[in-house]
Amino acid sequence: AQKVTQAQTEISVVEKEDVTLDCVYETRDTTYYLFWYKQPPSGELVFLIRRNSFDEQNEISGRYSWNFQKSTSSFNFTITASQVVDSAVYFCALSAAYSGAGSYQLTFGKGTKLSVIP
Amino acid sequence: DTAVSQTPKYLVTQMGNDKSIKCEQNLGHDTMYWYKQDSKKFLKIMFSYNNKELIINETVPNRFSPKSPDKAHLNLHINSLELGDSAVYFCASSPLSRGMAYNEQFFGPGTRLTVL
Numbered sequence: 001a002q003k004v005t006q007a008q009t010e011i012s013v014v015e016k017e018d019v020t021l022d023c024v025y026e027t028r029d030t031t032y033y034l035f036w037y038k039q040p041p042s043g044e045l046v047f048l049i050r051r052n053s054f055d056e057q058n059e060i061s062g063r064y065s066w067n068f069q070k071s072t073s074s075f076n077f078t079i080t081a082s083q084v085v086d087s088a089v090y091f092c093a094l095s096a097a098y099s100g101a102g103s104y105q106l107t108f109g110k111g112t113k114l115s116v117i118p
Numbered sequence: 119d120t121a122v123s124q125t126p127k128y129l130v131t132q133m134g135n136d137k138s139i140k141c142e143q144n145l146g147h148d149t150m151y152w153y154k155q156d157s158k159k160f161l162k163i164m165f166s167y168n169n170k171e172l173i174i175n176e177t178v179p180n181r182f183s184p185k186s187p188d189k190a191h192l193n194l195h196i197n198s199l200e201l202g203d204s205a206v207y208f209c210a211s212s213p214l215s216r217g218m219a220y221n222e223q224f225f226g227p228g229t230r231l232t233v234l
Contacts, residue, residue, distance in 0.1 A: 035222060039159075045208065045225035089159055105174055106151075106223055108161040 002027045004094050006109035013082050014117050021077040021112045023092030029053075032096035034068065034075045035106070040088040048090075051075060082116045089113045121145050122226040124209050130232045131199055139194045139229045141209030148213060149173070150192035151223060152184060155206040167192050199233045206230050 003026040013019045025034065036048040049059060051068050059066045063080045079086055092109040122143045131137050143150065151174075152164040165184045166174035172184070181197040196203060210223040 037225075043206065043230075044227050045210075047222045047224070050222050091161065105163055105166070107163075111159045111161075113159075 002029075002032075002094050002096055002105070002107040004092050004107055004109035006090075006092055006112050008112045009110070010113045010115070012115045012117060015084060016081050018078060018080050019082055019114065019116075021079075021090050021092075021114065023075045023077065023109060025073050025075065025092070025094045027094060027096045029096035032094060035093040035095065036066070036075075036077050037091045037093060037108075038088045039091065039111070045091070048077075079114075082114075084116050084118050087114060087116045122209060122211055122224050124207075124226040124229050126229060127227060128230050128232075130234065132234055133199055133201060135199050136195070136197045137199060137231070138196070139207055139209075139231070141192050141194070141226055143190055143209075143211040143224070143226075145211055145213070145224060147211035147224075148189065149211060150186065151210040151212075152192065152194050153208040153210060153225075155208060155228070157205070161208070165192075165194075196231075199231075201233050204231055204233045 005024045007022055011019060032053045034051045038046045038048055049066055056068050056070055065078045067076045075092060089111045091111045094107045125140045129137060149168045151166045153161050154164055155161045163174060164176055164178050167186045169189055170186045183195045184192055185195060186192045206228045208228045209226040212221040212223040
């Protein structure tokens with residue numbers, strides 16, 4: 001069974017502060033993929049990043065960075081110099097094999113609501 | 119040029135009614151999904167179709183029935199609506215074929231269903 005845990009339900013930061021969103025996952029598969037999605041107040045789900053289980057290199061994209069550590073089964077997301085527009089619910093998700101049927105199930109964490117205060 | 123579209127965006131209905139939500143993707147993807155997001159924002163997969171074939175069917179009441187007339191469409195029909203069905207339903211698609219779990223899923227804008 002797969003599981004994704006986002007222990008932080010809500011986080012509030014003041015604009016320009018850095019913030020890290022935690023994600024811990026469980027899976028028995030040796031090949032799997034991790035994702036982050038953003039859900040702004042408007043409600044749509046926006047894909048941010050994908051990482052596969054064989055690539056532990058950290059990734060930086062502008063103010064966003066991701067730290068994947070297989071040893072601790074974590075895939076944390078850091079926003080540097082946060083902005084009000086970063087206010088959203090952020091979901092970590094895991095994709096691994098589903099019952100060997102050849103399709104892959106995306107399992108989401110419960111999300112972390114980030115509020116950036118001006 | 120919307121990638122994944124859903125209609126309607128909002129659906130308000132009475133308990134006991136039957137309703138459908140439509141989903142269409144113009145990305146040429148092989149796989150489509152339905153997710154339910156409850157009031158606590160928890161997202162859970164309901165169904166997955168690959169090339170019109172049902173692949174994933176999570177523990178969902180029989181009142182929910184997906185229908186895929188072709189690869190680009192996956193509709194969700196709900197019979198005898200109950201109060202607990204109130205949620206946001208998201209359709210998604212991915213260029214997924216066997217052996218390729220890495221493809222991200224592209225989500226529709228969601229349909230907010232309110233059962234009174």
